[in-house]
Amino acid sequence: MVGSPCVYMKIPATDESISSMKEVISLGISVNATLIFCLPKYEAVIDAYLDGLESCGMTDLSKVSSAAAFYISRVDVTLDKKLEQIGTTEALDLKGKGAVAQAVLAYQLYQKKFSGPRWERLENRGAKKQRLMWASTNVKNPSYPDTFYVNSLIGPDTISTLPVQALQAFMDHGILSRTLDAKVSEAQDIYNAIEKLGIDWSSVGSELEHEVLDSFTKSFDNVLECMQKKAKLRDFSRAYEPCFQDN
Numbered sequence: 492m493v494g495s496p497c498v499y500m501k502i503p504a505t506d507e508s509i510s511s512m513k514e515v516i517s518l519g520i521s522v523n524a525t526l527i528f529c530l531p532k533y534e535a536v537i538d539a540y541l542d543g544l545e546s547c548g549m550t551d552l553s554k555v556s557s558a559a560a561f562y563i564s565r566v567d568v569t570l571d572k573k574l575e576q577i578g579t580t581e582a583l584d585l586k587g588k589g590a591v592a593q594a595v596l597a598y599q600l601y602q603k604k605f606s607g608p609r610w611e612r613l614e615n616r617g618a619k620k621q622r623l624m625w626a627s628t629n630v631k632n633p634s635y636p637d638t639f640y641v642n643s644l645i646g647p648d649t650i651s652t653l654p655v656q657a658l659q660a661f662m663d664h665g666i667l668s669r670t671l672d673a674k675v676s677e678a679q680d681i682y683n684a685i686e687k688l689g690i691d692w693s694s695v696g697s698e699l700e701h702e703v704l705d706s707f708t709k710s711f712d713n714v715l716e717c718m719q720k721k722a723k724l725r726d727f728s729r730a731y732e733p734c735f736q737d738n
């Protein structure tokens with residue numbers, strides 16, 4: 492089952508598990524690298540994928556694939572709080588711009604890393620690019636348009652995960668247009684301006700990583716607890732009822 496081309500092993504992009512990504516890929520198992528909140532971590536995820544492919548013994552690498560889940564709205568939630576604390580006109584003007592700017596730069600990094608001689612050698616063995624996957628695309632700040640993140644991150648070879656609310660909003664009034672690489676230098680300026688204000692992107696990334704890991708761990712524990720209760724009662728009559736709770 493694990494070796495099946497349709498099955499992806501989901502591995503969080505924590506410092507501790509980046510090396511496991513390489514190992515799993517090298518065994519020919521596809522990986523969904525998740526919980527990516529900043530560019531340095533994203534680069535480490537790409538490198539783990541490339542290293543894994545290079546040490547994979549398979550002659551045809553086309554059976555292995557990977558997606559890298561880059562989180563969006565949660566980044567703005569954290570950044571916006573920090574910008575509000577700084578409170579200057581310049582800082583407040585940057586609210587709601589950081590997450591998309593970082594994602595635009597992530598796409599640039601994707602294009603850079605999946606081109607050139609190193610990548611071409613792998614491509615000749617059938618390797619597939621690790622696709623960027625936008626996660627956390629629902630706006631969390633109600634003052635932002637509900638299609639904001641989905642509209643802003645449309646580009647070739649990417650995947651957008653859409654919660655029902657975001658999907659319905661996009662189907663109703665979304666704008667289908669290639670936005671992801673339309674304003675790269677503006678994105679770089681925003682990224683630099685946020686950094687200049689003293690906000691460290693990597694620290695924001697690790698803050699979010701811990702926060703989300705914690706919240707997902709609680710949700711997972713809730714699911715297990717609920718399943719154990721059902722199994723104990725041998726009450727499968729309502730087994731279709733969901734066990735999970737919102738985190």
Ligand SMILES: O=C[C@H](O)COP(=O)(O)O
Binds near residue numbers: 564565626628629
């Ligand atoms: O699977 C992860 C989700 O995309 C997270 O979305 P969220 O930040 O809205 O909880």
